[in-house]
Amino acid sequence: GNSVTQMEGPVTLSEEAFLTINCTYTATGYPSLFWYVQYPGEGLQLLLKATKADDKGSNKGFEATYRKETTSFHLEKGSVQVSDSAVYFCAGGYNKLIFGAGTRLAVHP
Amino acid sequence: EAGVVQSPRYKIIEKKQPVAFWCNPISGHNTLYWYLQNLGQGPELLIRYENEEAVDDSQLPKDRFSAERLKGVDSTLKIQPAELGDSAVYLCASSLGISETQYFGPGTRLLVL
Numbered sequence: 001g002n003s004v005t006q007m008e009g010p011v012t013l014s015e016e017a018f019l020t021i022n023c024t025y026t027a028t029g030y031p032s033l034f035w036y037v038q039y040p041g042e043g044l045q046l047l048l049k050a051t052k053a054d055d056k057g058s059n060k061g062f063e064a065t066y067r068k069e070t071t072s073f074h075l076e077k078g079s080v081q082v083s084d085s086a087v088y089f090c091a092g093g094y095n096k097l098i099f100g101a102g103t104r105l106a107v108h109p
Numbered sequence: 110e111a112g113v114v115q116s117p118r119y120k121i122i123e124k125k126q127p128v129a130f131w132c133n134p135i136s137g138h139n140t141l142y143w144y145l146q147n148l149g150q151g152p153e154l155l156i157r158y159e160n161e162e163a164v165d166d167s168q169l170p171k172d173r174f175s176a177e178r179l180k181g182v183d184s185t186l187k188i189q190p191a192e193l194g195d196s197a198v199y200l201c202a203s204s205l206g207i208s209e210t211q212y213f214g215p216g217t218r219l220l221v222l
Contacts (some may be wrong), residue, residue: 014130038215043216094207095157095165096165099152101151102151
């Protein structure tokens with residue numbers, strides 16, 4: 001069946017450090033891929049998405065490229081801020097989203 | 110534009126009691142989803158509605174869980190009777206249609222004692 005695997009957390013970084021959170025998927029065909037972010041006490045917010053191979057999603061300095069060859073959708077940001085501290089979820093699917101387990105990011109001043 | 114609205118935000122009940130959660134999707138969104146999120150895990154789909162029809166309820170534990178979306182807008186998810194293992198966050202999401210981007214509400218955090 002379809003599945004999404006993302007790197008385990010927590011990830012702890014200093015402010016302005018480079019961020020990568022790995023995500024790989026297993027699916028039939030090429031489903032849409034998403035990154036959602038969950039801030040403390042809040043619901044999931046869509047961060048970015050890509051609907052086909054080689055698409056790059058970007059938002060708020062975050063980027064992820066849909067890599068068909070490696071079935072990956074890694075999340076990157078060049079310079080993280082304390083306000084980026086949250087749990088990040090990779091998800092994929094057509095009409096039913098399959099989520100990864102989430103990666104907690106903690107950014108320290 | 111208002112987002113997905115859920116209530117209550119928090120609920121504490123004793124085991125074997127019933128509980129209900131309410132969701133109001135984004136206006137114009139025909140597709141509505143209920144997800145279960147256990148602590149430290151990603152959400153898992155319980156049920157998906159296309160207008161008022163439940164088109165995917167394969168993951169819904171039907172012995173104790175039920176859901177309805179009578180007029181194709183608001184939806185209610187019910188658990189009766191609740192068990193300790195039902196303690197989790199229940200998320201509602203909506204989208205314009207099948208395969209469209211899903212937008213999530215803040216969730217209802219349930220604690221069963």
